[in-house]
Amino acid sequence: MKKTIIEIKDMKREFKMGGETLRVLKGINLNIYEGEFVTIMGPSGSGKSTLLNILGCLDRPTSGDYILDGISVKNMSKNELANVRNTKIGFIFQSYNLLARTSAIENVELPLMYNPKISAKERRDRAIEALKKVGLESRLHHMPSELSGGQQQRVALARALVLKPKILLFDEPLSNLDSNLRQVMREKIRVLQQQLNITAVYVTHDQSEAFAVSDQIVVMDKGQIVQQGSPEQLYQAPKNQFIAQFMGEASFVPAKKRGAEITVGSQTIRLESTLADGDCRLGIRPEAIQLSPAKSNSNTAAKVLKADYMGAYWELHLDWQGVPLLAKVSSACFEREIIHYEMAFAPKGLFLLPA
Numbered sequence: 001m002k003k004t005i006i007e008i009k010d011m012k013r014e015f016k017m018g019g020e021t022l023r024v025l026k027g028i029n030l031n032i033y034e035g036e037f038v039t040i041m042g043p044s045g046s047g048k049s050t051l052l053n054i055l056g057c058l059d060r061p062t063s064g065d066y067i068l069d070g071i072s073v074k075n076m077s078k079n080e081l082a083n084v085r086n087t088k089i090g091f092i093f094q095s096y097n098l099l100a101r102t103s104a105i106e107n108v109e110l111p112l113m114y115n116p117k118i119s120a121k122e123r124r125d126r127a128i129e130a131l132k133k134v135g136l137e138s139r140l141h142h143m144p145s146e147l148s149g150g151q152q153q154r155v156a157l158a159r160a161l162v163l164k165p166k167i168l169l170f171d172e173p174l175s176n177l178d179s180n181l182r183q184v185m186r187e188k189i190r191v192l193q194q195q196l197n198i199t200a201v202y203v204t205h206d207q208s209e210a211f212a213v214s215d216q217i218v219v220m221d222k223g224q225i226v227q228q229g230s231p232e233q234l235y236q237a238p239k240n241q242f243i244a245q246f247m248g249e250a251s252f253v254p255a256k257k258r259g260a261e262i263t264v265g266s267q268t269i270r271l272e273s274t275l276a277d278g279d280c281r282l283g284i285r286p287e288a289i290q291l292s293p294a295k296s297n298s299n300t301a302a303k304v305l306k307a308d309y310m311g312a313y314w315e316l317h318l319d320w321q322g323v324p325l326l327a328k329v330s331s332a333c334f335e336r337e338i339i340h341y342e343m344a345f346a347p348k349g350l351f352l353l354p355a
Contacts, residue, residue, distance in 0.1 A: 004067075005166060005199040006032035006055065011064035013050055024050045025061070026223040032216075035197040037190065039210040041246070042220035048203050049171070051220070055201055056089055056169050057081040069166045086114050090160030090198075094172040096152045098144040104131060105140040108159045130158035133192060150181045157189065161196070168193065170202040174209065186212055207247060211235070219243055235285075237351055244283050244353070251325045255282040257352065265321045266300055271350055279355040286315070288349020289327035291334065291341040301340040318343075 013025040025047050032038050040048045053059040054066060057073055060081075065074050073084060098107050108127040112118050118126075131137055134154040144152055153173065160168055170189070174182040190213045193200045204210055210217050211231045218228045227234060227243050238244035241252070256263045257280050262271045264282055271282075294301035302320040314334045318325040320343060 002033040002035070004031050005034050005036075005069055006030070006201070007065075007067040009065040009067075011051075011054070011061045011066060013047075013054065013059070014062045024223055025054075027064070028223075028225060030218065030225065030228070032199060032201065034199055035194075036215045037193055037200045037202065037213055038216045038218060039202045039204060039214040040218045040220065041204065041207075041210055042226075043246075045222075046220040047223040048220050052169060052171055052201065052203050055167070056091060057085045086111065087163065088166040090163050090165035090168045092153075092156050092160050092168065092170045092173045094175050096144070096156045098152055098155055100144055103141045103143060104136060104147065104155045104158075107144070107155055108162050111159060111163050126162050126164075127158070130162040131155070133161060134158045134188065149177050150185060153177065153185055154188070157192070161192070166199065168198050168200040170200065170204075172204055173202075174204075174206075182206075182209070183212075189213065217247075219246060236348060238283070238353075241283075241353060244351070249286050249326055251284045251286075251323075252353070253282045253284060253320075253323050253325070254355070255280050255352070262352070265323075269345055269347075269350070271347060271352065273352040275352045275354065281353045281355055283351040283353055284325065284345065285349035286326045286328040288346040289318075289325065289329070290344040290346060291316075291327065291329055292344070293335075293338050294340040294342045296340075298340065298342065300342065302343050304339050304341065307334070307336055 008028050008030040011025055011028040012023070015022045015024060028051065040051065042048045050059070054061055061074060065072055068084065069088060073081065076084070105124070105127050108130050109123050112123040112126060128137070128140065131140060134157050136151060136154055136158065139147060139151060147155065174185050177185060186209055202213060214231055216228060217231055217234050219226050219234065221242060227239050234243060234247050238247060244250050253264055257273065257275060257277050259277065260270050260272055262269050262282060302318040302325065304316055305319055306317040308315040313328045313330055316327040316329065318327055
């Protein structure tokens, strides 16, 4: 059985604003296990940054409990919280927060200087080891201005790892990097996290990042957890339209359910669902739509209203029996000269929601 590293019980966080009370977290319950990579997502104002601050012992809940590695932190003094931060938690932020006139190795040593039990030699050895882990052993004495953005982010990652923390907390760590560097860094972060078996909590607005690195994704809205699960669960089986649209693009079509048979317009498809029989909505991911050229006299075909070439695929805006649909089809499977297509659906890209 996996060890629970983070346990949150009915956590609430409220702020007094004049005579009013702002309720930012409204009863959060969450368990995160040793070695898990959990991503927290949500729109602006959902409470994810407040939750991350509490996880990092930068703030305390108004009520409820936060247990880190078996120890409750809710009643700790400021000095006790600081000790937890300096021994159990590694932070990686959007801004690298490197000291400009300090070399890479000195930046990485910095968190260990607060621990009088660690000698100067051990401090230097651990900093070198951390920089080797992120592939910067040849840049030990470079100043931040002599490093690229990706290298500076790796110094920040090494600085977090040097503590040998129980948890790593990431707050939009890659948003300042270009798309190619983001992909390289997220792969590096995930590989290191798995190799070291460190529990990681990651906040991002980028769905592709969340899908690429996460064991679990937690989606928040208005101070509450709306849904938690694997990337596949949230994408393929969202519990409501908010989750469906937050995790990716989708079209919604009126449908009727009877057992495993779903009737949509003049078509019937088979789809297993726990939803009760009756009127419902069929959610269709763009990549689930499969097209084949329609015969000229077809009355079931979809019409292409707009086609945008995206390189590897075409993004198509369709009219299907009066219902607008969005499709993404391989460039090898679409001919721009053809306007009318018959449609089929890949079951893994379909889900049902209440009407």
